Amino acid sequence: MIALVDCNNFFVSCERVLHPELEGKPVVVLSNNDGCVVARSQEAKALGIPMGIPYFKVARKLREEVLIALSNNHAFYHDVSQRIMALIHDQVEQQEVYSIDECFLRLPRSGDFKPFARTLRAEILQKIGVPVSIGIASTKTLAKVAVYYAKHYAGYQGVAAIETEEQRAKALAKLPIEEVWGIGRRRWAQLKANGVTTAADLLALPIGLVQRLLSVTGSRTYRELEGVEALPFAEVTPRQSVFSSRSLEVETADMAKLEACITLFLGHCCRKLRHENLYAQELSIYLSTNRFHPKDPQHHELIARHLNTPPADPR
DNA sequence: TATTGAAGGACTA
DNA sequence: ATCATTAGTCCTTCAATA
Numbered sequence: 001m002i003a004l005v006d007c008n009n010f011f012v013s014c015e016r017v018l019h020p021e022l023e024g025k026p027v028v029v030l031s032n033n034d035g036c037v038v039a040r041s042q043e044a045k046a047l048g049i050p051m052g053i054p055y056f057k058v059a060r061k062l063r064e065e066v067l068i069a070l071s072n073n074h075a076f077y078h079d080v081s082q083r084i085m086a087l088i089h090d091q092v093e094q095q096e097v098y099s100i101d102e103c104f105l106r107l108p109r110s111g112d113f114k115p116f117a118r119t120l121r122a123e124i125l126q127k128i129g130v131p132v133s134i135g136i137a138s139t140k141t142l143a144k145v146a147v148y149y150a151k152h153y154a155g156y157q158g159v160a161a162i163e164t165e166e167q168r169a170k171a172l173a174k175l176p177i178e179e180v181w182g183i184g185r186r187r188w189a190q191l192k193a194n195g196v197t198t199a200a201d202l203l204a205l206p207i208g209l210v211q212r213l214l215s216v217t218g219s220r221t222y223r224e225l226e227g228v229e230a231l232p233f234a235e236v237t238p239r240q241s242v243f244s245s246r247s248l249e250v251e252t253a254d255m256a257k258l259e260a261c262i263t264l265f266l267g268h269c270c271r272k273l274r275h276e277n278l279y280a281q282e283l284s285i286y287l288s289t290n291r292f293h294p295k296d297p298q299h300h301e302l303i304a305r306h307l308n309t310p311p312a313d314p315r
Numbered sequence: 316t317a318t319t320g321a322a323g324g325a326c327t328a
Numbered sequence: 329a330t331c332a333t334t335a336g337t338c339c340t341t342c343a344a345t346a
Contacts, residue, residue: 010328031333038328038333054331072333099328099336184326216339217326243335292332304321319345327336 001113001136002233003105004143005088005120007081008131008151008158010101011039014080015070017129027068030055034071035247083128091120096234104140106233117159136161137168140231141224144181145171145199168227172199182221187214199225239276244268251290258287282306 007013011029016022026043030036036054044067049058061067081100089095094106107113117134124132135146142162149171150160162168178188180199190213196202202210203225210222220230244265252258262285273280284304289296 033333035331035333052332056330056332059330101328182326186325237337240337241335245334247333290332302322317346319343321341321343323339323341325337325339328334 001107001109001111001138002140002143003107003113003117004135004140004147005103005105005124006133006135006147006151007084007101008133009039009041010081010130011072011077012041012044013130014077015073017080018076022068025068026066027070028058029070029072032072032074033247033249034069037069038072080128080130084124084130084132087124087127088120094233094235096237104143104233107136113163114159114161117161118157121158132158134159136163138162138227139224139229140233141181141221142168142171142227145175145179145225148175148179169200172203172225175199177202180221180225182217187218190214239278242269242272242276242278244272245286280307 012022012027015027015029022041024043025041026047026049027041028037028044028049029039031038034055036052037049037058038052040049040051047061047067049061049067055069058067058069062069077100085095085097085103088103088105092105092107096104098104107116113136117136121132121134124130133147133150135143135148135150136159137143137146146160146162150156150158153160162171175198177183177191177196177198180202183191191202194205194209194213196205202222207219207222211219214221223230246261246265248261269280282304284302286300286302288300289298291298291300
């Protein structure tokens with residue numbers, strides 16, 4: 001069996017560890033340049049604040065003190081994440097850290113998993129102060145489904161399991177297709193056009209059609225929803241690339257400014273590489289115009305160079 | 316004909 | 329009218345190369 005531990009509103013929960021007075025209040029955390037909302041507390045979601053909304057659109061609510069906005073403190077969130085992951089790691093055979101706020105756990109084939117999950121959840125809350133939701137099922141994708149129920153129905157108290165065929169059928173019949181892991185905007189539209197609105201509807205399609213419509217990844221999702229593992233469980237996921245990028249505050253065509261940015265970002269990437277003892281095989285640089293102004297002339301360019309001898313120094 | 320590489324895109328948190 | 333993240337993975341397509 002597989003469990004998924006998913007931190008609730010992670011960035012906001014981290015801020016609440018430092019500022020307990022934010023508990024119960026509508027809080028959002030902003031992106032790097034305070035450009036848009038990247039995390040929302042339950043209360044902020046209830047106010048109808050969408051994910052990714054630009055700062056200026058919530059500015060009025062902030063002035064009226066209906067909503068609290070915080071700048072993001074990524075180094076701290078990273079630290080909290082590492083403490084949570086380490087705490088969990090000590091209690092399971094296998095752990096795959098999937099993102100800053102989620103990890104998959106490999107559990108024995110059979111057993112009574114819910115008491116374990118409830119205890120783990122309580123321990124993370126008590127020792128670190130971050131509330132988590134835990135989903136248990138036979139595949140990663142079904143564990144995601146279970147987490148969806150753990151988060152959306154208070155009755156589950158943060159822990160939901162799909163352990164029987166009846167539970168699986170019921171969970172999938174009620175799950176909107178767009179909530180399925182791996183179904184994004186594009187695939188949602190394609191499925192809707194084929195009359196699919198729930199996860200159960202997807203399984204009712206012939207696999208051939210799913211293969212044609214959604215290709216390799218879609219077929220994997222299909223099998224995973226059936227309860228057959230189609231995604232690898234990877235304890236170590238070697239990093240493939242490091243990145244550094246920013247949206248510039250003002251548009252510029254000034255080559256000197258762009259060069260300065262690129263030098264800065266390159267230095268940042270090199271620091272990351274050194275920190276993790278990695279070597280670069282390829283260097284790519286991209287530049288993009290503001291794609292949110294579609295009427296302006298657009299230009300998107302990526303250049304890539306293979307590096308024969310991995311450079312030891314950014315200069 | 317099979318493999319490789321670049322470009323582009325979908326998706327995720 | 330404003331603003332509009334950042335970092336990452338994997339897959340597909342198509343053309344060039346062996």
